[in-house]
Amino acid sequence: MTSLRSWFSIPRGSHFSLHNIPFGIISTPSSQRPRVAVAIGDHALDLQVFAASNGFSACSIIQPHQSVFSEPTLNAFAALGRPMHSVVREYIQSVFSKDTPFPDVLRNNTKLQKEALLSLSQVKMHLPMKIGDYTDFYAGLNHAYNCGCLFRTPQTALQPNYKHMPVGYHGRASSVVVSGTPIRRPHGQILLDPTAEKKVPTFSASRKLDFELELGAFICKTNKHGEPVPIQEAEQSLFGVVLLNDWSARDIQSWEAVPLGPFNSKNFASSISPWVVLADALEPFKTKAMENDAEVLPYLKETNPKSVYDIQLQVDLKTTAPDGKSSTITKTSGKHLLWSFPQMMAHHTVNGCPMQVGDMLGSGTISGTEPSEFGSLLEQSQNGRVAVKIADGEERNFLEDGDEIRITGVCGSDEDALVGFGQCVGRIEPAISLSIDG
Amino acid sequence: MTSLRSWFSIPRGSHFSLHNIPFGIISTPSSQRPRVAVAIGDHALDLQVFAASNGFSACSIIQPHQSVFSEPTLNAFAALGRPMHSVVREYIQSVFSKDTPFPDVLRNNTKLQKEALLSLSQVKMHLPMKIGDYTDFYAGLNHAYNCGCLFRTPQTALQPNYKHMPVGYHGRASSVVVSGTPIRRPHGQILLDPTAEKKVPTFSASRKLDFELELGAFICKTNKHGEPVPIQEAEQSLFGVVLLNDWSARDIQSWEAVPLGPFNSKNFASSISPWVVLADALEPFKTKAMENDAEVLPYLKETNPKSVYDIQLQVDLKTTAPDGKSSTITKTSGKHLLWSFPQMMAHHTVNGCPMQVGDMLGSGTISGTEPSEFGSLLEQSQNGRVAVKIADGEERNFLEDGDEIRITGVCGSDEDALVGFGQCVGRIEPAISLSIDG
Numbered sequence: 045m046t047s048l049r050s051w052f053s054i055p056r057g058s059h060f061s062l063h064n065i066p067f068g069i070i071s072t073p074s075s076q077r078p079r080v081a082v083a084i085g086d087h088a089l090d091l092q093v094f095a096a097s098n099g100f101s102a103c104s105i106i107q108p109h110q111s112v113f114s115e116p117t118l119n120a121f122a123a124l125g126r127p128m129h130s131v132v133r134e135y136i137q138s139v140f141s142k143d144t145p146f147p148d149v150l151r152n153n154t155k156l157q158k159e160a161l162l163s164l165s166q167v168k169m170h171l172p173m174k175i176g177d178y179t180d181f182y183a184g185l186n187h188a189y190n191c192g193c194l195f196r197t198p199q200t201a202l203q204p205n206y207k208h209m210p211v212g213y214h215g216r217a218s219s220v221v222v223s224g225t226p227i228r229r230p231h232g233q234i235l236l237d238p239t240a241e242k243k244v245p246t247f248s249a250s251r252k253l254d255f256e257l258e259l260g261a262f263i264c265k266t267n268k269h270g271e272p273v274p275i276q277e278a279e280q281s282l283f284g285v286v287l288l289n290d291w292s293a294r295d296i297q298s299w300e301a302v303p304l305g306p307f308n309s310k311n312f313a314s315s316i317s318p319w320v321v322l323a324d325a326l327e328p329f330k331t332k333a334m335e336n337d338a339e340v341l342p343y344l345k346e347t348n349p350k351s352v353y354d355i356q357l358q359v360d361l362k363t364t365a366p367d368g369k370s371s372t373i374t375k376t377s378g379k380h381l382l383w384s385f386p387q388m389m390a391h392h393t394v395n396g397c398p399m400q401v402g403d404m405l406g407s408g409t410i411s412g413t414e415p416s417e418f419g420s421l422l423e424q425s426q427n428g429r430v431a432v433k434i435a436d437g438e439e440r441n442f443l444e445d446g447d448e449i450r451i452t453g454v455c456g457s458d459e460d461a462l463v464g465f466g467q468c469v470g471r472i473e474p475a476i477s478l479s480i481d482g
Numbered sequence: 483m484t485s486l487r488s489w490f491s492i493p494r495g496s497h498f499s500l501h502n503i504p505f506g507i508i509s510t511p512s513s514q515r516p517r518v519a520v521a522i523g524d525h526a527l528d529l530q531v532f533a534a535s536n537g538f539s540a541c542s543i544i545q546p547h548q549s550v551f552s553e554p555t556l557n558a559f560a561a562l563g564r565p566m567h568s569v570v571r572e573y574i575q576s577v578f579s580k581d582t583p584f585p586d587v588l589r590n591n592t593k594l595q596k597e598a599l600l601s602l603s604q605v606k607m608h609l610p611m612k613i614g615d616y617t618d619f620y621a622g623l624n625h626a627y628n629c630g631c632l633f634r635t636p637q638t639a640l641q642p643n644y645k646h647m648p649v650g651y652h653g654r655a656s657s658v659v660v661s662g663t664p665i666r667r668p669h670g671q672i673l674l675d676p677t678a679e680k681k682v683p684t685f686s687a688s689r690k691l692d693f694e695l696e697l698g699a700f701i702c703k704t705n706k707h708g709e710p711v712p713i714q715e716a717e718q719s720l721f722g723v724v725l726l727n728d729w730s731a732r733d734i735q736s737w738e739a740v741p742l743g744p745f746n747s748k749n750f751a752s753s754i755s756p757w758v759v760l761a762d763a764l765e766p767f768k769t770k771a772m773e774n775d776a777e778v779l780p781y782l783k784e785t786n787p788k789s790v791y792d793i794q795l796q797v798d799l800k801t802t803a804p805d806g807k808s809s810t811i812t813k814t815s816g817k818h819l820l821w822s823f824p825q826m827m828a829h830h831t832v833n834g835c836p837m838q839v840g841d842m843l844g845s846g847t848i849s850g851t852e853p854s855e856f857g858s859l860l861e862q863s864q865n866g867r868v869a870v871k872i873a874d875g876e877e878r879n880f881l882e883d884g885d886e887i888r889i890t891g892v893c894g895s896d897e898d899a900l901v902g903f904g905q906c907v908g909r910i911e912p913a914i915s916l917s918i919d920g
């Protein structure tokens with residue numbers, strides 16, 4: 045693949061090459077109403093301004109719909125459907141291409157460049173979607189196996205259902221926040237001595253705060269209540285993908301999670317990266333999912349063998365003390381999933397569950413096979429038993445106050461044609477003091 | 483308590499006495515845009531029409547906010563807060579009272595009566611709230627114990643955490659439907675022989691479709707992300723209560739639910755009654771929750787010993803064949819809960835989880851101690867082992883196609899002063915035929 049060239053300066057190595065064109069919600073100090081933009085190199089193209097200045101005049105298909113770019117979320121744009129997302133993305137690519145057929149739209153229009161092209165360092169990013177329901181799956185086979193080994197045995201690590209269905213549970217939509225939002229260490233019930241015969245919990249700030257490296261997929265199509273989305277059509281429901289950090293309090297989790305699953309250990313916060321990389325942009329980076337040695341039921345069978353994304357994922361931990369050194373603690377790939385997003389959608393809706401535009405599906409924690417590829421501290425530290433070494437001789441079992449977790453993800457190797465996600469960052473703030481501390 | 487008398491004809495035994503004044507969303511054939519109404523006797527008072535005809539002119543506190551009654555959900559009204567709900571409810575009570583101080587508003591205004599008072603048989607009810615997140619708790623101790631006995635032993639029936647926290651999990655908001663909506667029998671994975679060594683699921687329509695008798699509470703107050711709602715303040719977040727049927731596919735549930743909890747077995751549909759009975763109206767019917775012999779952590783301790791509602795709950799099953807006989811299969815009370823809604827809210831937010839106006843909390847299945855008081859067929863039939871006798875010599879282990887489940891709930895014994903919920907009805911439709919049937 046030859047990389048697309050632009051008349052606009054896009055730094056080499058940028059996640060937001062002309063091959064990407066991710067969508068997000070921005071505001072600026074001078075114009076604080078959130079609206080739609082795309083990222084290109086070090087800049088955001090403000091699509092509200094672009095549309096108002098006849099930026100879409102050369103594209104009659106988009107024009108009747110351009111009010112979606114003034115919305116404070118991407119939901120209305122997403123609801124236009126994947127064919128329209130393709131049209132908009134390809135049109136913007138053509139506007140920026142070196143030999144643009146529409147030079148007067150932007151290349152020769154310095155006034156509009158000034159108004160609509162904003163330095164990324166000057167825009168504030170907002171949550172890209174209004175999320176109706178958030179479902180978190182558990183499709184990272186290595187993660188599921190590692191967790192199973194920690195709490196059971198290698199033989200019983202995976203539950204009997206694991207290879208037959210994308211196991212998942214409902215998460216909390218209201219606590220999904222955009223990258224950069226500080227994360228408060230949560231309080232909750234923890235069991236200090238799980239081996240004691242009489243199990244009496246203690247009220248405490250979590251002492252086992254963890255991150256989870258995941259991908260989040262947004263839905264762009266509604267299915268009628270009662271009617272499944274067949275797996276062959278599920279791709280058309282996939283708007284785009286973000287990086288997802290499903291923060292977890294492991295001590296709260298282990299005490300609360302039987303029999304109904306994780307609750308307070310997860311619902312205090314989940315962070316996502318602000319730029320939604322369209323399913324179209326990720327298409328060239330599809331690869332085979334992990335091998336499943338179980339016979340999968342027909343409703344979960346995909347015809348395309350390539351169904352997951354080879355996204356190079358990385359997690360960095362930066363400490364406040366002594367002077368904020370950063371350590372890479374995880375390097376892995378988005379391909380380490382047993383189930384694809386279309387399979388998750390097919391399973392989610394096979395009982396007629398209605399999906400809505402803006403719903404988010406989490407992949408589950410993505411881990412490779414080596415400790416340096418594990419997508420959580422739970423796995424890396426074996427639930428706190430083995431300290432993970434980080435910069436300056438420091439080590440971590442779990443996250444400490446002031447620690448910052450930075451997830452990055454990028455597809456491709458041509459430095460002029462990367463399709464990246466930017467970053468998903470969150471810094472741990474100390475627990476608030478509660479008068480109800482017991 | 484003397485019952486309030488009205489100049490308006492309210493049938494004896496009506497759930498919607500002058501003591502109630504529940505809020506709902508209606509439309510009519512001649513005016514199809516959903517809007518706010520209250521129920522009174524056999525009628526709905528259309529508050530949009532009432533407001534537009536100066537119905538609130540005698541109440542200057544409400545007037546500036548009366549646009550909330552033109553909204554298609556109760557969220558905007560709920561967001562005004564409990565003091566305002568009290569003002570509106572009491573004002574409407576005074577307008578309808580026999581010796582109304584405002585006779586010209588409605589009693590002497592036959593034109594407005596004609597326009598705004600609509601027979602309940604002629605209005606269509608809609609989902610009362612736009613639900614952001616739906617959380618289902620498990621606070622029915624008898625239910626939790628019964629289920630535990632079915633799948634474990636009486637000694638291990640309750641998990642160690644059960645008496646220390648209101649155990650709950652996230653449900654699916656998008657599949658909550660209003661009473662009367664048909665319920666499609668869901669497809670899913672089921673394990674026909676759970677005792678087989680090699681566990682291979684079958685794809686099938688559920689063969690163990692069940693109801694769950696619950697109460698649902700709506701939230702009317704937002705808390706800031708990261709900041710818990712102290713239990714003393716939680717009452718102020720409680721908008722009102724509805725009847726809730728959390729339909730469950732027991733065969734799908736038992737195969738999928740370990741380790742992350744119920745998912746497809748629940749998220750195909752949950753039905754709620756259309757009229758939200760305000761927390762104020764339920765206040766006189768508060769009673770003691772079930773005795774908890776565990777020492778509860780301070781953040782869950784209530785000062786008021788009366789914290790749950792003595793609502794007389796009933797479930798009727800009506801068959802299509804041979805000629806639609808109805809059988810009462812459950813009679814119990816809303817008081818059979820170990821945890822109150824304020825305790826659920828305090829627990830839900832103790833980690834800083836943000837609640838939003840319109841969020842719904844389910845109580846969990848409410849069961850008394852006798853089989854005729856159990857709030858699910860799972861318990862009544864002991865997971866299908868003992869047939870439950872219904873009318874005409876028929877019997878049920880689980881629900882069959884065409885069965886209709888009708889939940890009713892009412893507080894009080896004075897037939898002129900009942901505070902009732904009306905009903906929550908759903909009828910099982912056959913599973914759709916799927917080309918993916920395996």
